Amino acid sequence: MGVGSKHNLFVARLLALLIAAVSFVASCAVADELVDGIRRQTEAYRQKLESLARWCESQGLTEEAERTRRWLHPVLEDRLLVPILPRKMGTLEPPEGESPVRQEWYRRWAALRKEQADALFALARGAIRQGRAALALDLALAALHENPDHEGLRRLFGFQAYSGYWRTAYEVRRLRAGDVWHERFGWLPKGYVARYEQGERFYQNRWISAEEERRLRSSLQNGWVVETEHYRVLTNHSLEEGVRLAEQFERLNEVWSRLFIRFYTTDAQIRALFDLRNRPPVANPVQHRIVLFRNREEYNAALKSRYPQVELSVGLYDGATRCCYFFSGPGFDASTAYHEATHQLFQEVGRSVPNPGFRCNYWVIEGAAMYLETLRQEGDFFVLGGIDTPRLLAARVRFLQDRFYIPLEKFCSLGMEEFQTDSRIGALYSQAAGLTQFFMHFDGGRYRDALVNFLATVYLGRDNPSSLSQLTGVRFSQLDEQYAAYMRSLPNLPMMRIEEPTRESRSDLGQ
Template sequence: MIASGALSPLAKGDELAAAVRRKFDSYRDKLKQLADWCESEGLADQASRTRAWLQPVAEDRLLIPILPAQIGGESPPDDAAPGVKEWYQKWMTLRRQQAEDLFSLARGAIRQGRAGLALDLALRALHENPDHEALRRIFGYQPYAGEWRTRYEVGRLRAGQIWDDRFGWIPKSQLARFERGERPADPRWISVEEDTRRRRERNIGWTVDTEHFQVWTDHSLEGAALVGKKLETLHELWSRLFVRYYLTEAQVLSLFDARSRSFAPQPVQHKVVVFRTRSEYNEALRSRAPQIEITGGMYVGDSRTAYFFFHESPDGADLEQALDVTTVYHEATHQLFYELGRVAPTAGQRGNFWVIEGAAMYMETLRREGDFLVLGGIDTPRMIAARFRRLQDGFYIPFREFTAMTMQDWQSDPRIGAVYSQAAGITNFLIHHDGGKYREALVQCLLAVYRGTDTPDVLARLTGRSFAGLDEEYLQYLKAMPPLPPMRLESR
């Protein structure tokens, strides 16, 4: 293979990462040229929009564009000035070409076993051309009534239902009555207050079904809908980042093969319970976790259910303020890994427990920034703590020892806070370092750990690096970051 000029997987990855950087650099130059042309034509607004269009290629975080549902998007009005129309045509031509180029790079990444990078590139391509049908199909969308919808959504819409962020899926014909504060109670309608009283007296609460979750709460209908929407966003990103955890290589390849019918897995609905108060949560789960008071949420594998609670909030406060969304994302990530794969009862008990918690801590960084959903970042709390522990506190457990730690080792370690910080830092490193060249190794490590097929040296084998080499790379990765803000952490 060496004689024939073939590259090793990591060398291919390095070459691919360089090609991606060149493509974005070239596109940025073209956008700058278009912005300069706009300014020369006196099109100040268009120049500003063009310059702001391309987000920088972030080295420390994933940027996932929020895609418009409407097909066709915006275009200049018929009475727009000729210069504005010309700018729009030039702008759209650049964007469509960039979409095709990124799609080509994505298919190349798939052939090299870089599924995570391929999906990143496909999403960035959709950001440029949201109506690219082949790209939309990869993510499970189909055209329906002038919008891009999933198969699940199309089924709901055809049944006469509509999604509302306050109420979940309800019959479209009933939306006005819901908005007036009425609720159905066959054979009549009652007030929100009466509905709340009845449900709490009978302990039946509210249930909101989404494509991938069934959320029950005794808080409110709005509370169930809020949690359902948050969890759907988490699922959307989790399913892209960890696609090779739950799909085979052949299934992923079929997604990018325009000649074949895309593989579309049937959605699995995960159960979630959100109690109205912490005291209810504590009482319901104390038998499962004697130290329930120190938890903010938990996933229970034998019942295949994630449990959370709403915090007390002042009257009139935003409902989101009463929800610890970081904990929701963390525990629901455990749920997704547990329920969408073949999980061995010994997962994490023979070592490599770091990767189970590391992945959950990474997903808890989910937030929105402008037109993008974001994961990771050197400025997230756990990542700042990881940098501080390693660079200023001098705390570090070498890879060989760290990967050998079991769940029991973690739970009994008096330095557990620092151990968690290191796992968060290592996970960010494996996902983002050098264009994400170790990202697929991380996913395959997760797969091995959850299936119970991992060995003490599984991470070294998957990355193609010795543990000592990973120790040094991780240190240099942290040192290359901007200076840390002033801070102080507990000694543990």
Template sequence: MHALMLTLALIAAPAADAPGFEARLKAATGPNQLLQLEKWCLENGLADERTRVREIIGKISLPARPSSDYAAREHARRLRDSAREQVELFLAERTTSVITGLSDIVEWMGGRSYAPLDARQRVLTVAHKLLDPASEQRKALEQAVADLPDAQRSATEAKSLHTQFDAKFKSVMRKFTEQMLTAVGKCITAGEAGYGFDLYRWLLQIDPDNEWARRGLGEQKVDGVWMRPYEVMRWREGLVWDGRFGWVPRQDALRARYERGEVYDLGLKRWGSLDELNALHANADTPWIIESEHFALHTTAELAKAAKYAERLEAFFLQAFRQYDLFFSGTGGTKLIFGVAPSQRRLKVYIYRDREQFVAHAKPPADWAAGFYSGAKKASYFYDSGGRFSTLQHELTHQILAEFAAGRGGHSPWVAEGAATFLENADFENDVLTNGGLERNWRVREYQKNVQSGAQEHPLKYMVDTFSPTGSWNQGEISKNYRGAAAVWFFLMNFDGGRFRGDTVQLLRDDYCSTLRQLDDYYGITPDGLTFLMDRYYRECMIE
């Protein structure tokens, strides 16, 4: 989960007492935050505390000579810092403005005894996204909306009031949106396209019909519905997406046949009963084939499950692009994530109806495998997991990274597995697939627990040295290797307030393209220094 998304979730949290030194020390996880803490100690006359901070800083070893592009990297970090700070400041300030605007709207509604359900819901949707459930401000606004009278009136008068309400609501949201678009621009300029995408998606949770956000994501409004360009193409072919059946004819008369148990098979180009076609496609030689924007899904699962899998694949694809945006910067990734450029390759995924069929036809490389990606065949293979998606998302990460790297080289096991474990537990929150934090990453939680209890886990330098491009991933205790990779990657993506996220994603790209440099070059810190910081991160720091 982006550090920004944690901010989005907490912008309206009730004010708390300013944290003291110990809390600040636990929150300072990298050199920049530690230097800021040292400055705070100096300003507040905390000499002993400042000494403690300086001792920690002194253990962060630096390279004998900085890399040739150190200045450029530090400039990029400052740009990213500025973009994140701008977004956080904007959100904090604009929340008050929007809530004030909503309160004015509620007062206007009360003065006219106008409170239809859809109008009340629009006001409350925004309030619920911006305000903490326990806040008095939210409770007061909810009560004010609940108390609104709604008088009977003529259709003409109701239409007029609806028009006025809509204009007032859009005016409030327009001011909010205009400043948010400025923040999005800063994110993209700073190379943080994923943050910009998150902002758009978050705005749509508040205001689902926001035209600026929809168009910013490359969507077009067709027949009253916002669609991505690929959906528009299918619409022009006479098809619309249905979460139960996949692509279906958009003519009402034809869609009515689905309610009677019939299905039009796009591959066979004929109608048939759902039971008959599910039975036919349960055979591994004649699977359902569902093409979506970025995937070609071949599956012997029932059609309803096939459609749900297709939706999950697309949601995960966007999540991978949001998290690893800079990986795709040279392949039109920003245009892809914002929906303004077509995908040049459709990824092949096979999902069998059960494990027996998976073993017989996919021939997994290990008896215990629940899924795998084959680089030789450029396809991923799984079986119906009954709603568990971690293996699917882990292997899809390998597939997306490998195929969008255009097969230009190998990669280090610690990098590949770290990147995959980071995304494997993504799940839906408010209808958007997100990574979550430490609470979702069970491998990292276990690593942290073991380190804090004194059990031996792989430190960062061991992972980097042992699992280089020539190192075997299968040596030693495999579960320990996975925990180590997960912990290293989680640390690199998040330490120092996420300041080095961009450098970590660039490392990922370079590794997959066989242009990996020394670790010092990416972070301006030696492997020993990073190992010290990571050990402190999991032993002593407050992480989310």
């Protein structure tokens, strides 16, 4: 596809993280040097892109002019967009086979992007010096979106150059060991690939047919094991299904680890990442356990003794065994998979008490999982949140039409048992989803850092019913008013009725 071809209908190549940061700092009462610097840099970049777009028009490059103008685009206030970083190096090199004038446009565009990336990285390091770790990370991601081949930024996020691609340390170890990643079969010794593609399988030191392997692995105890950087999937469905699920969860991990980096690192650790004189330590990543049953019947039978109501669930995370359980086929629900795997990430990365939210603040445990279950891909971004997602639609209906709302001070006092045994549990889940959307997006993300700190406090077991008010620095009554104003500011809804899905009350049997 040529560089001038029609790109995604979705807001193309959105600098969401940078502009979200700008909209947040713009809400501060007193502007400071860093805030002014971000504003000035953003406006200067916009003007340079506009000049390039006009040059394109003078050369008859209509599509390139449109693409240039749309590169920097206003943020969508109701959702987060996390750039999908290209793995192949050299994406800013002029494409081959294009006309000289198109190549000249691409060279000029690439030069502007590299210049902007350097400027944003300088601002990010300034933010670190001022103790603004979250803002620094937003700026760094925005800079890497501009120049995916910026070595310092790639290193900051755990990548290194290897054979023309940006790889993690784990991937480099596998590749150096002679393995390659196959989209159907996962990591394989390079010499096995051709035989696997021809229908052979290596099993217990001998080659057999794929059909024979399926028979031998029909029992979960002898199932396929798929290992990726952060996951270990055991399944008796198929190798391909195990690989697909592992890749799905790796996407979740990528987004979660960027969005919630301050959940599992300290400000001092983040400051160290920005010191280019240091090489970030190579840590062995946590490998999360997943079990995928061949069908629902096997899922129910295996878990019934521990969870008598397991048939009401479509997946669960068991905190005791530190494992997620799902089944393949009809009934599998991707949003539930993300929901339960989010519980797993919060519980297993960093430190956590066995039962976070047991005494109070249980809503944020579920709220964060419901927010991450909205994960999807649109164009060149992973997307989270949105006022049109099922959970938020339910939250809006219950608040605006059903007039259901528990004041936040009371809501934060609810512990796990009180929350899960409440007869209004569906409405409680909806309110938790609505509040999480609010704290992530209200006023350009004013409370986003506070929410991440709140989650860390709850998972460490250091919370109390007043923790959220203390971390935001805002009275509960004022937060109630802001939430009401936020919900009423959203587009009007038609009259709707919420059916009570059983999954709402049974999505966390393992906890």
